[in-house]
Amino acid sequence: MASSEEDGTVEEKENNNKKRTKSSLATAWLTFYNIAMTAGWLVLAIAMIRFYITKGTHKGLYRSIARTLKFFQTFALVEVGHCAIGIVRTSVIVTGVQVCSRIFMVWFITNSIRPIQNEESVILFLVVWTMTEITRYSYYTFNLLHHLPFFIKWARYNLFIVLYPLGVIGELLTIYAALPFVRRSGMYSMRLPNIYNVSFDYYYCLIIVMLSYIPLFPQLYFHMLRQRRRVLHGEVIVEKDD
Numbered sequence: 001m002a003s004s005e006e007d008g009t010v011e012e013k014e015n016n017n018k019k020r021t022k023s024s025l026a027t028a029w030l031t032f033y034n035i036a037m038t039a040g041w042l043v044l045a046i047a048m049i050r051f052y053i054t055k056g057t058h059k060g061l062y063r064s065i066a067r068t069l070k071f072f073q074t075f076a077l078v079e080v081g082h083c084a085i086g087i088v089r090t091s092v093i094v095t096g097v098q099v100c101s102r103i104f105m106v107w108f109i110t111n112s113i114r115p116i117q118n119e120e121s122v123i124l125f126l127v128v129w130t131m132t133e134i135t136r137y138s139y140y141t142f143n144l145l146h147h148l149p150f151f152i153k154w155a156r157y158n159l160f161i162v163l164y165p166l167g168v169i170g171e172l173l174t175i176y177a178a179l180p181f182v183r184r185s186g187m188y189s190m191r192l193p194n195i196y197n198v199s200f201d202y203y204y205c206l207i208i209v210m211l212s213y214i215p216l217f218p219q220l221y222f223h224m225l226r227q228r229r230r231v232l233h234g235e236v237i238v239e240k241d242d
């Protein structure tokens with residue numbers, strides 16, 4: 001009896017040790033990840049400001065930062081993994097929609113369709129994403145280090161009220177500007193007849209993507225409003241399961 005109790009205690013201790021190692025590994029990784037992402041978006045901010053100051057125009061700005069943007073935005077896919085393995089308390093679906101829509105904007109719209117790269121709407125979403133991400137990743141970093149300045153917390157849970165709709169406007173205007181080029185070039189489209197016997201029209205796909213903002217964006221926005229009430233006003237929020 002006594003020995004089984006002792007065994008239980010040893011097992012519990014081992015489990016606790018494993019959990020502690022796992023959680024300190026996760027914290028170390030998240031701290032590194034968030035510092036790297038804050039730095040990445042800061043580099044983008046500085047590059048954009050320098051470009052605008054030296055050239056006096058936004059034309060050519062996208063091309064000048066494209067590599068860095070593609071790298072850091074694509075790297076954010078790791079965040080879906082963080083949610084999936086449970087090291088951050090965020091929904092895989094909410095994060096997945098957010099990250100995939102950004103990656104889609106970068107790779108399948110802005111990067112693939114050169115004629116739209118100088119649109120003002122591209123600069124709008126780039127500026128908005130950059131402000132959001134510098135705030136968001138520095139919030140996570142300081143939070144993990146238990147030294148969170150109030151203004152960063154305030155900025156994380158207030159700026160999105162304006163930045164989120166502005167970012168969506170920039171994205172939608174960019175996709176809209178891309179439509180004529182996509183229709184004319186037939187890019188990423190497959191017309192019948194072909195050996196696969198499949199037809200796909202990227203033009204209509206983009207229209208569907210634009211329409212999907214109508215149901216999806218309010219859900220992301222209200223999710224952030226709930227997070228805001230929880231963090232800034234201490235409200236206990238019971239979220240529905242994914």
Ligand SMILES: CCCCCCCCCCCCC/C=C/C(=O)SCCNC(=O)CCNC(=O)[C@H](O)C(C)(C)COP(=O)(O)OP(=O)(O)OC[C@H]1O[C@@H](n2cnc3c(N)ncnc32)[C@H](O)[C@@H]1OP(=O)(O)O
Nearest residue numbers: 088089090095098101104132140160163164167213216227
């Ligand atoms: C294939 C094509 C698909 C196309 C589909 C198109 C449809 C698209 C429709 C929607 C379009 C959206 C477009 C987006 C535009 C923009 O981004 S515009 C710019 C403005 N954007 C924002 O303000 C973004 C706001 N969104 C976010 O912050 C996130 O993406 C989020 C996933 C919505 C955040 O949610 P969540 O993580 O739940 O909130 P938090 O409060 O930040 O975190 C919750 C807890 O998790 C911890 N945590 C999360 N990540 C980390 C991390 N990296 N490191 C450490 N900790 C992390 C966080 O600290 C919280 O912990 P607790 O405080 O302990 O709860």
